[in-house]
Amino acid sequence: MNEKTTIYDIAKRLNITAATVSRALNNSPKIKKSTRELVQETADLMNYKQNKLALALKSGRSNNIGIIVPRVDNNFFGTVIRGIEEELYPHGYHVIISQTHDDPKRENENLYALIDAQVDGILMSVTDVTDQNYDAFQNVLQKNVPLIFFDRTRHIDGVSSVTINDFKGGYLTTKHLINEGCRHIAHFSRDQSLDIFKNRFLGYKQALLDSGIPFKEEYVIPIKSSLESGKDAVDILLQLETPPDAIFSSSDFAALGAIQELKERNINIPNDFCVAGFSNEPFTKFMELSITSVDQSPLEMGKMAAKVFLEQISKTETIKIEKKVVLAPELHIRKSSTRTIF
Amino acid sequence: MNEKTTIYDIAKRLNITAATVSRALNNSPKIKKSTRELVQETADLMNYKQNKLALALKSGRSNNIGIIVPRVDNNFFGTVIRGIEEELYPHGYHVIISQTHDDPKRENENLYALIDAQVDGILMSVTDVTDQNYDAFQNVLQKNVPLIFFDRTRHIDGVSSVTINDFKGGYLTTKHLINEGCRHIAHFSRDQSLDIFKNRFLGYKQALLDSGIPFKEEYVIPIKSSLESGKDAVDILLQLETPPDAIFSSSDFAALGAIQELKERNINIPNDFCVAGFSNEPFTKFMELSITSVDQSPLEMGKMAAKVFLEQISKTETIKIEKKVVLAPELHIRKSSTRTIF
DNA sequence: CTGTTAGCGCCTTCAT
């Protein structure tokens, strides 16, 4: 019983043919009840397990979907993956994950590797280098494999996407800071070639405009998502002729770094300086001085991406639907930007 | 060029046989250089991609490995998965993940589903209900699929494991608290049926013993890994006749909850009360009052688990090696338990 | 209701 048993083994044992066994196991309507039961029993007895690989080869569907993310050890992506897995699990899909570490070369390799592995779909967040791998993306589409972007997207025809309204996220946050009385609001921005970061910036800009506050180029600091980067940015900002009195950061980590640096300089938060981040990382609400941040609904984003995939796969292959789902951002106002403290 | 091209398509185009194409593509030594190049060229031209499924069916190896964890949206497991993926990527393995949410039923299903999917190995952290799914585990072993536990293990013959020395982690932490002058040290413990939690507890107990401090049963509080649970536990402890002056928590989240509750009651941390956690969650070092915690080297744990798998797979099938790798815990001493503050 | 046959895409003896 060590060897894997196949339907042929069962057939031989029962002096019937493999086709019959297959039909019995698949509950084909036109099979005698007695044989169905007999087959089922001996299958159990022989510890038979269907080889999904053979099934996949035959059917052309592997029941695997591929996920590509910059990294998996990160709350946001981890939670999206969780959402995808939970949504797809009941449908019998398995989830293959691969990481790019924001290296376009890895993105390229992963794209091809997943296609080679015959995944039934690819759900991904692109790297922050967005001008590459055109051929790899086209290859996916050409193979008729549904491709769905979540969060970080690119403009490619035929690709669906699930994002939050980053513009609104930026707008709401900036408006909130203005409401708290801030008039010199800086912005930590990440690579503008990615829509999510560009839109957060545009939302920020629009909020200033709508409130009659002049936009200053010098208040926009390019950062990476790290504490260090946030500290450095504060360093730059405080040397300006008119230093800001608030920061809207596209990264929670940079926001935290900024807070640490501001405290170091004995600047009172939130009374003299407000800070808000983006992503609603767990630590933002755990801090003694909790950090205002925009929640991106990663769980829902994952579930939605999975749903879009399921929809895509069910349609007739000829119809290429390009669905764009935009979720609402949710601003969580916390101590780091609330000037009225009780 | 929309359809997937197979080696037969290439063969037909070149008026040769599929076998030759296969050999050429696989760099078989006995193939004319000219034909090899010709085949290679037209393969590229026709956008040929090898169907790994067919290969898998033929070879019996899918080049997929399965990972089963309670959940993926969690720093520890996310990082372990990252380590596994990074280690296995260069070897051409893909990583399939599935979550149990600590439901033994899900664990059971996932185990069988991964075997059905013909994974070449399973790397997992078991659920906190450890008295179940015996058949499912045996099924894996019987199918000769390497099974490797990381962090949360069970006692099953033939299964390798990668863990940290939890006993030592508990011991070091407790010793540290004693060194800080604490004499009434409580312990937040999770389900003792899991070795990791039992060992942390035993390390705690041993440290007390070695320091001549009496062990008190009432100081050991069963908790869940949540802020709420930590708060509740503090509530219980402070009602004791002799309340403790320190807590060694098996969970960072419960440790944080405890700290919040203690602060609420105006108890000075660390001067009147020390707290230490376990797992070195990112937030522990971000807090204003940073939290002492034991690092479990999740990245290395993942890489090591992957290495053990690779080793296992390379050996002759008949030899069943049962390897137990134990990594060293690393105590990160921070403000929540450091009484000498500058 | 069940058997026969063929094929999914690939590799691998066995010939030639």
Add this chain to the structure above:
DNA sequence: ATGAAGGCGCTAACAG
């Protein structure tokens, strides 16, 4: 150096 044939495990069309 290449062709022919068979098989990995399963399903589905075609018979009967």
